[in-house]
Amino acid sequence: xxxxxxxxxxxxASIFTNNILLANFLGMCSFLAISxxxxxxxxxxxxxTFVMTCTTALNYxxxxxxxxxxxxxxxxxxxxxxxxxxxxxxxxxLIDRYSPRFYVVLGVFLPLITVNCAILGVCLFMVIRKxxxxxxxxxxxxxxxxxxxxxxxxAGIREKIKKAPIPKALEGPGISLIVAGLMALSFMAFSGMIxxx
Amino acid sequence: MASPKARIIFxxxxxxxxxxxxxxxxxxxxxxxxxxxTNTLIMGLGLIFVTAMSNATVSALRKVTPDRIRMMVQVLxxxxxxxxxxxxxxxxxxxxxxxxxxxxxxxxxxxIIMGRCEGYARVNPVWPSFLDGIASxxxxxxxxxxxxxVREVLGFGSVFGVRVLPEGWIPWTIMVMAPAGFFMLALFIxxxxxxxxxxxxxxx
Numbered sequence: 495x496x497x498x499x500x501x502x503x504x505x506x507a508s509i510f511t512n513n514i515l516l517a518n519f520l521g522m523c524s525f526l527a528i529s530x531x532x533x534x535x536x537x538x539x540x541x542x543t544f545v546m547t548c549t550t551a552l553n554y555x556x557x558x559x560x561x562x563x564x565x566x567x568x569x570x571x572x573x574x575x576x577x578x579x580x581x582x583x584x585x586x587x588l589i590d591r592y593s594p595r596f597y598v599v600l601g602v603f604l605p606l607i608t609v610n611c612a613i614l615g616v617c618l619f620m621v622i623r624k625x626x627x628x629x630x631x632x633x634x635x636x637x638x639x640x641x642x643x644x645x646x647x648x649a650g651i652r653e654k655i656k657k658a659p660i661p662k663a664l665e666g667p668g669i670s671l672i673v674a675g676l677m678a679l680s681f682m683a684f685s686g687m688i689x690x691x
Numbered sequence: 692m693a694s695p696k697a698r699i700i701f702x703x704x705x706x707x708x709x710x711x712x713x714x715x716x717x718x719x720x721x722x723x724x725x726x727x728x729t730n731t732l733i734m735g736l737g738l739i740f741v742t743a744m745s746n747a748t749v750s751a752l753r754k755v756t757p758d759r760i761r762m763m764v765q766v767l768x769x770x771x772x773x774x775x776x777x778x779x780x781x782x783x784x785x786x787x788x789x790x791x792x793x794x795x796x797x798x799x800x801x802x803i804i805m806g807r808c809e810g811y812a813r814v815n816p817v818w819p820s821f822l823d824g825i826a827s828x829x830x831x832x833x834x835x836x837x838x839x840x841v842r843e844v845l846g847f848g849s850v851f852g853v854r855v856l857p858e859g860w861i862p863w864t865i866m867v868m869a870p871a872g873f874f875m876l877a878l879f880i881x882x883x884x885x886x887x888x889x890x891x892x893x894x895x
Contacts, residue, residue, distance in 0.1 A: 517869050519722040523802050526715055568778055571796050572770045579763065608766075611719045611800035618793035663884035667715045668877045675873030682870070 501632035504625070508636030511685045514612050515644040516678040518619075521612030525645055526670050528606075535649035536642070538603045543638030545585065545607050546616055549578050550634025553617040554627055574617045579608045612641055648673060697822055704826025710803040711834040711876075712883045717803040720794050721835055722872035728851045731839035733787050735832025737776045737795065742804050743824035745769045750812040750820035765808045766799065773798045803831055838875045842866045 846866030
């Protein structure tokens with residue numbers, strides 16, 4: 495059975511109602527580590543969006559044309575992680591070769607992305623929810639944009655609360671988690687709009 | 692097991708260098724699976740197994756792994772063990788496997804395992820690495836169980852699916868939803884840091 499939602503709905507749902515970060519908690523490690531300053535947060539978010547869109551498409555093809563016909567579905571974890579790692583490596587080499595200026599902006603974040611669970615998470619959700627190709631790409635792209643939105647917002651807030659008097663033991667990760675929780679609460683306001691299984 | 696070295700490894704893994712609230716690693720799943728204790732327990736056991744086994748394997752292969760491709764080798768070792776856990780859960784605990792969904796697969800990208808392989812197993816012999824994996828995994832599981840306990844009691848009024856609060860209890864729906872995961876982890880970190888300061892002050 496295929497999912498019956500059309501691609502635009504999935505796209506908007508993955509940005510707002512089912513934000514990959516605030517509803518599914520994916521990509522938390524880099525979310526907390528890289529959100530101290532706005533520029534690097536935007537850089538990482540952009541890189542994640544790009545890689546997520548491309549690897550979701552690639553992994554869809556790998557899963558449906560390689561793993562399913564040969565009955566290798568159990569090997570999907572290994573296959574997905576290899577595709578992601580290889581793609582990241584390739585992109586890093588290409589950017590380094592052809593656009594050094596772009597490399598300065600994005601290059602440092604690319605190695606981090608291989609172990610960003612949001613990327614692998616989107617690929618696994620795509621399989622579990624039985625999306626078709628167009629739906630998967632929409633989901634990957636929307637998920638990436640949603641992640642970019644969340645990390646940009648958190649970085650902006652964290653820059654502002656730097657001077658706020660926070661209890662000593664709550665500084666750093668503690669307060670970031672509370673901010674993220676409040677963001678998750680406010681994103682729940684969108685949840686009446688669309689329902690995604 | 693009771694050798695002093697093993698005890699040090701365990702104390703470090705569970706408290707002094709606890710992966711979740713000390714190093715803020717592996718919190719994706721710490722937040723996602725902690726609304727029910729049963730799921731959390733299975734997830735914790737799975738993680739302990741994967742961390743211990745991949746730590747031991749990485750350590751056994753540490754002399755023959757070329758340095759440049761070691762990340763790739765580690766990821767593949769971890770992915771193989773995660774695959775075993777996934778197949779095991781699908782075969783024996785299909786309901787829990789369904790509830791955990793993609794989070795079993797996401798053990799692969801759980802930074803705790805990668806961190807232990809890279810930071811400990813790569814330079815230490817097999818047996819201590821194995822123990823270190825168990826210790827870190829236990830530290831992770833204990834934090835998750837604590838958070839899950841609060842969330843399940845307040846959110847469903849039950850522990851491991853067994854009712855503990857009276858029928859008249861009105862469940863706090865927010866506790867089983869995403870924001871409460873963030874708040875609970877933040878609270879846990881707050882308490883842990885405060886306790887830490889209390890206990891270390893007399894020494895300094």
